[in-house]
Amino acid sequence: IINYSSKIINDLNDENKKLIETYPPDLIYIYSARSAESFIGIIKNYELNALMTQSTVMCISAKVSNIFKSHGWKKIEIFNPGDEILKLKELN
Numbered sequence: 119i120i121n122y123s124s125k126i127i128n129d130l131n132d133e134n135k136k137l138i139e140t141y142p143p144d145l146i147y148i149y150s151a152r153s154a155e156s157f158i159g160i161i162k163n164y165e166l167n168a169l170m171t172q173s174t175v176m177c178i179s180a181k182v183s184n185i186f187k188s189h190g191w192k193k194i195e196i197f198n199p200g201d202e203i204l205k206l207k208e209l210n
Contacts, residue, residue, distance in 0.1 A: 124152070124153075126152070126156050127156060127160065128156070128159070128160065128163075129160075130160055130163075130164050135164055135166070138166060138169070138170070139166070139169065142169050142170065142172065142173060143170075143173050144173060144174065145173065145174050145175075145176055145206065145209070146170075146173050146174070146175045146176065147176045147197075147202060148175060148176065148177050148178065148182055148186075149178045149182075150178070150182065151181055151182055151185055153182075154177070154182050154185040154186060155185065158185070158186070158189050171190060171191050171192070171193075172193070173193065174193040174194070174195060174209065175191055175193065175194050175195070176195050176196075176197050176202070176205065176206075177194060177195065177196050177197070178196070178197065178199060179196065180196060182196075183195075183196050195209070
């Protein structure tokens with residue numbers, strides 16, 4: 119039984135890029151190393167790195183947070199699965 123699958127996203131359409139540029143996120147939740155690498159690749163490919171590294175990235179593990187650290191992110195938090203809302207309240 120397959121209960122979860124994912125597909126790597128490599129592209130960002132113009133509408134979504136403009137939305138990110140106009141309303142950069144305060145928080146970004148990342149749940150796996152694969153998602154972290156994909157996300158960082160999109161950010162770099164679409165020249166959003168300077169903008170997006172100002173956001174706080176919420177990582178599910180130290181392994182994921184280390185990926186962001188190695189790419190120059192400064193605002194990194196680690197959360198426990200299921201505690202996303204609690205962590206969000208702590209930061210606000």
